[in-house]
Each structure stands twice: as C-alpha cells, then as structure tokens.
Amino acid sequence: MATTVRKAGLVGGGVIGAGWAARLLLNGIDVAIFDPDPEIGRKAETVLAGARRAWQRLIPAGLPAEGKLRLASSVEDAVADADFVQESLPEREDLKIDILARIDRATRPDVVIGSSTSGLLPTRLQSGMAHPERLVVGHPFNPVYLLPLVEICGGAATSDATKQWAADFYTSLGMHPLHVRKEIDGFIADRLLEALWREALWLVNDGIATTEEIDDAIRYGAGLRWSFMGTFLIYRVAGGEAGMRHFLAQFGPALKLPWTKLEAPELTDALVDRVAEQSDDQAGGTSIRELERIRDDALIAVLSGLRGEDYGAGKTLADYARAVMAKLPAAANEVDETKPLALHETPVAADWIDYNGHMTEHRYLQVFGDTTDALLRYLSVDADYLANGGSWYTVETHIRHLGETKAGDRLTATTQILGADEKRIHVFHSLARASDGACVATAEQMLLHVDARTGRGGPASGAPAAKVAALAKAQAGLAPPDGAGRRIAMPGK
Numbered sequence: 464m465a466t467t468v469r470k471a472g473l474v475g476g477g478v479i480g481a482g483w484a485a486r487l488l489l490n491g492i493d494v495a496i497f498d499p500d501p502e503i504g505r506k507a508e509t510v511l512a513g514a515r516r517a518w519q520r521l522i523p524a525g526l527p528a529e530g531k532l533r534l535a536s537s538v539e540d541a542v543a544d545a546d547f548v549q550e551s552l553p554e555r556e557d558l559k560i561d562i563l564a565r566i567d568r569a570t571r572p573d574v575v576i577g578s579s580t581s582g583l584l585p586t587r588l589q590s591g592m593a594h595p596e597r598l599v600v601g602h603p604f605n606p607v608y609l610l611p612l613v614e615i616c617g618g619a620a621t622s623d624a625t626k627q628w629a630a631d632f633y634t635s636l637g638m639h640p641l642h643v644r645k646e647i648d649g650f651i652a653d654r655l656l657e658a659l660w661r662e663a664l665w666l667v668n669d670g671i672a673t674t675e676e677i678d679d680a681i682r683y684g685a686g687l688r689w690s691f692m693g694t695f696l697i698y699r700v701a702g703g704e705a706g707m708r709h710f711l712a713q714f715g716p717a718l719k720l721p722w723t724k725l726e727a728p729e730l731t732d733a734l735v736d737r738v739a740e741q742s743d744d745q746a747g748g749t750s751i752r753e754l755e756r757i758r759d760d761a762l763i764a765v766l767s768g769l770r771g772e773d774y775g776a777g778k779t780l781a782d783y784a785r786a787v788m789a790k791l792p793a794a795a796n797e798v799d800e801t802k803p804l805a806l807h808e809t810p811v812a813a814d815w816i817d818y819n820g821h822m823t824e825h826r827y828l829q830v831f832g833d834t835t836d837a838l839l840r841y842l843s844v845d846a847d848y849l850a851n852g853g854s855w856y857t858v859e860t861h862i863r864h865l866g867e868t869k870a871g872d873r874l875t876a877t878t879q880i881l882g883a884d885e886k887r888i889h890v891f892h893s894l895a896r897a898s899d900g901a902c903v904a905t906a907e908q909m910l911l912h913v914d915a916r917t918g919r920g921g922p923a924s925g926a927p928a929a930k931v932a933a934l935a936k937a938q939a940g941l942a943p944p945d946g947a948g949r950r951i952a953m954p955g956k
C-alpha cells in the first residue's frame with residue numbers, strides 16, 4: 464500500500480465526489496476525477512472555491528501547496544496511476560459493483576479503494592473484484608471538505624491492513640475515522656439520522672409541526688449540544704453526579720411510552736407537497752448557494768470554537784493543524800535574510816469584520832500570532848522540537864493600528880528581527896494591504912524560549928538556536944522600523 468499518496472483517482476463527481484476532490488487538493492494531493500456530467504469541471508471548481516475559502520479561515524497559519532485537478536476521460540483514465548481511489552457514484556448497488564470491478568482491473572493491486580456509499584454493504588460491493596481485500600467503505604458527510612467524520616467499514620474480504628491504512632490516510636486529511644465494527648446497512652450515522660427523519664416526517668404528516676418548527680427544535684436545543692458531546696455523554700451529564708445509571712432509572716420508563724413511530728410514513732403526494740412547500744417557506748427565497756455559504760460559515764464558527772476547547776471535532780482540527788504546521792517547508796532557500804522576511808499572508812474573512820465595518824482588533828493579534836508561527840517554522844521549530852518541549856512563547860506584544868482593512872483584503876506580513884539572545888527573540892511584524900501596499904498595523908513582540916515540560920524560560924538548542932543567531936546577525940544592520948520601541952502615552956508625557 465502506498466506510503467505517500469501523491470495522486471488520487473476519483474470516480475463520481477457529484478456533491479460528495481467534488482467534496483473529496485477539494486479535501487484532497489487542499490492537502491496537496493493531485494486529483495484525477497471522472498464523471499460523465501459535462502458540467503463536472505465547473506461544479507468541481509465551485510466546490511473547490513468554497514472549500515478554499517473555508518480552509519483559509521480554519522487554518523490561516525498556512526496550508527500545503529494545493530494539488531492539481533485533472534478531468535479524466537474515463538473511469539480507467541482517472542484511476543490508472545492513482546495511489547488511492549475513492550468511488551462516489553449514485554447509491555445503486557449494481558452500478559457500484561460493476562464500476563468497482565472496473566476500477567479493480569485498472570489499478571495496481573496495492574492501491575486502496577474507498578467507497579463513499581452511505582449504506583450499501585461492502586461485502587456485496589467487493590463481489591466483482593479480483594482484489595476485494597483492498598475495498599473499504601469510507602463514508603463521509605456533506606460538506607466533505609469541512610465535516611471530519613468518515614465511517615470506515617470493511618466487507619468479509621477486506622483486510623485489516625486496508626482498514627488501518629484507510630483510517631491513517633483519512634486522518635492525515637484532517638478527518639475522524641470511525642470504525643463500524645459490524646457490517647450493517649446504513650452503518651451508524653445514517654441509522655441515527657434516518658430514525659430522526661422518520662419521526663420528523665410523521666410530525667409534519669400529522670400536522671403537529673412545520674419543517675421550520677422541527678428544525679428549530681433541533682438547532683436551538685439538542686443540536687447545539689450534539690455537536691460536541693453526542694447523545695450518551697450529554698445524558699450522562701444530565702444524570703448529575705450519579706451519571707448514566709440515574710438518567711436511565713429516571714427517564715428509561717418513558718422509552719416504553721408510544722412516543723415515536725419508527726416505521727416511516729408513506730411518502731404520499733400530499734405529504735411530499737406539504738414538506739416541499741413548508742421547506743420553500745422556511746428558506747424564504749434564500750438560494751441554495753447562499754444556504755451553503757451560511758452552512759459553511761456556521762460550521763467554521765463551530766469548528767473554530769471547538770478547536771479553542773481542543774475538544775471533539777475541534778481536537779481533530781487542532782491535531783490536524785499541528786500536523787500541517789509540522790510538515791510545511793521550514794525555509795525557502797532563496798530567502799534574503801538581510802531584509803525583513805515575508806513569511807505569512809492571509810485574506811480578511813467576512814466574520815473578522817465588526818460593527819464599524821472593518822477588521823476587529825483581536826483578529827490583528829491572530830494574524831500576528833500566525834506570522835510568529837510562520838517565523839518559528841522558518842526557524843526549524845518542527846514537530847520533533849515541540850515534542851521535546853522546546854518552543855518560543857510570546858511574553859509581550861504592542862500592536863499599532865495604522866489603517867483600516869475590510870473583508871476580502873489580502874494582507875501580507877513582514878518580520879524584522881530587532882534582537883535576539885539564547886532565549887529571547889525581539890520581533891517587529893508589519894502588516895500591509897496587498898492591493899496598495901499600505902501598512903495597516905505593526906506588532907512588536909518579545910518571544911521567550913520556554914521548556915514546555917517545566918513551563919520555565921530557558922535557552923534554545925539545536926537547529927532553531929543556530930538559525931535564530933544567524934538570522935539576527937543577518938538583520939543586525941537594518942535600520943529600526945518606524946514605531947519600534949514606541950510606548951503608549953498621552954502627548955508630552
């Protein structure tokens with residue numbers, strides 16, 4: 464099995480296939496995609512544009528160089544030289560069995576083939592393959608480029624090595640693999656979603672609630688807590704200090720009451736009309752594109768919040784961001800160290816704007832923090848150095864706001880080293896608006912080398928120590944930038 468995936472072959476370019484393409488490309492993997500839809504190129508580019516925008520906001524410190532997208536002319540053309548294949552065809556078992564057998568014949572036998580099926584059994588999907596051991600379900604959720612969950616399910620012939628490889632690979636893409644222990648129609652997540660949906664359709668059918676009222680019942684309540692703890696952990700908390708046993712004793716008897724009807728209602732014309740009309744009213748004319756943008760922005764907000772908590776899907780994101788940072792190139796050879804370094808740039812996201820219509824103040828610190836991270840990467844502070852407890856912490860910051868910046872502006876940061884010793888780096892970051900080069904903010908910072916295991920300041924070591932010394936020497940002749948050393952004071956004081 465491939466140790467490094469450089470090329471992925473995708474078969475099926477609908478919402479799910481295009482979502483996979485975006486996630487893979489943003490991870491620096493080249494993608495060849497086949498779909499008979501003549502609009503595939505435009506559709507994939509649209510999804511990719513949304514994904515780029517989302518990832519720049521989720522991981523502003525930087526991403527790998529984006530992979531290249533190629534529109535393939537056939538299934539075989541898409542997968543022939545792939546290191547990994549993902550099938551995302553419509554949910555028709557006969558079609559999937561047939562195409563998976565073609566993919567199997569066209570790829571190297573060591574290439575893992577993932578299927579995006581949301582509920583078909585992998586044992587049946589692999590039935591036409593000569594190498595069924597490499598077929599595994601990797602069931603993602605829409606939007607694939609933002610939601611981390613991927614259900615992994617093997618068929619009777621799937622090897623353990625394939626399942627493990629798939630879990631490791633999907634993790635490297637920033638996803639959370641969930642192993643489905645036993646092959647089952649609908650796997651885990653769709654079984655839960657279907658149960659809720661059946662009940663929701665009954666509530667509409669019986670005139671108890673509209674589609675909007677049902678969505679409100681979820682999004683203002685349980686849906687918020689599901690996003691980080693799920694059902695069981697939330698009920699455990701609800702059980703108080705006695706936990707789940709108490710919760711089951713208290714609310715278990717209600718489970719015997721005939722509240723829910725898990726047999727779905729007949730989708731009669733009348734019910735379909737009612738659901739569709741209520742759904743149109745609920746959307747209030749907002750287009751699907753706009754709803755997608757709202758969905759993505761809200762997911763980014765949730766994921767970013769959870770990242771701050773290092774919890775649930777936020778921990779997956781934080782781990783992924785750390786892994787990406789460790790893998791980004793430490794230094795470009797052609798950098799002229801005798802000038803301020805240009806190591807970071809970022810667009811200004813719409814949700815960085817405050818009620819005055821410009822970028823709000825804490826986002827400046829975020830951008831300067833990301834700039835410091837870029838500097839630390841440049842200084843070879845990598846995963847090994849961090850794992851050994853070495854790091855620089857910011858101990859002092861002075862930000863000046865010199866000009867406004869608006870949503871969509873592109874900002875470029877430059878960094879000058881004002882001084883350094885064995886434990887300190889004194890830096891001066893300048894932030895310019897790319898459109899006119901105007902300096903909109905500066906940040907002067909003192910970074911202190913810390914042994915994260917003891918939580919005390921101390922000398923740097925190894926390659927980072929040597930690089931700091933060389934960089935400080937190279938920049939020693941630069942004139943101090945305007946504003947360096949400035950303190951906040953009333954005039955004349």
Ligand SMILES: CC(C)(COP(=O)([O-])OP(=O)(O)OC[C@H]1O[C@@H](n2cnc3c(N)ncnc32)[C@H](O)[C@@H]1OP(=O)(O)O)[C@@H](O)C(=O)NCCC(=O)NCCSC(=O)C[N+](C)(C)C
Pocket residue numbers: 832833835836855856857858859887909911913918919920921
């Ligand atoms: C751990 C900590 C940073 C320092 O704790 P300490 O070791 O107990 O600190 P000391 O007082 O003993 O100081 C050690 C030496 O450092 C010098 N120092 C301290 N502050 C400054 C300063 N502002 N300017 C210059 N020098 C300073 C001090 O003089 C001592 O020097 P000696 O030569 O006498 O040894 C502790 O303070 C701490 O944990 N602070 C919180 C840090 C933090 O959380 N920062 C925000 C994190 S955000 C970040 O780091 C972003 N990023 C870099 C990752 C992008």
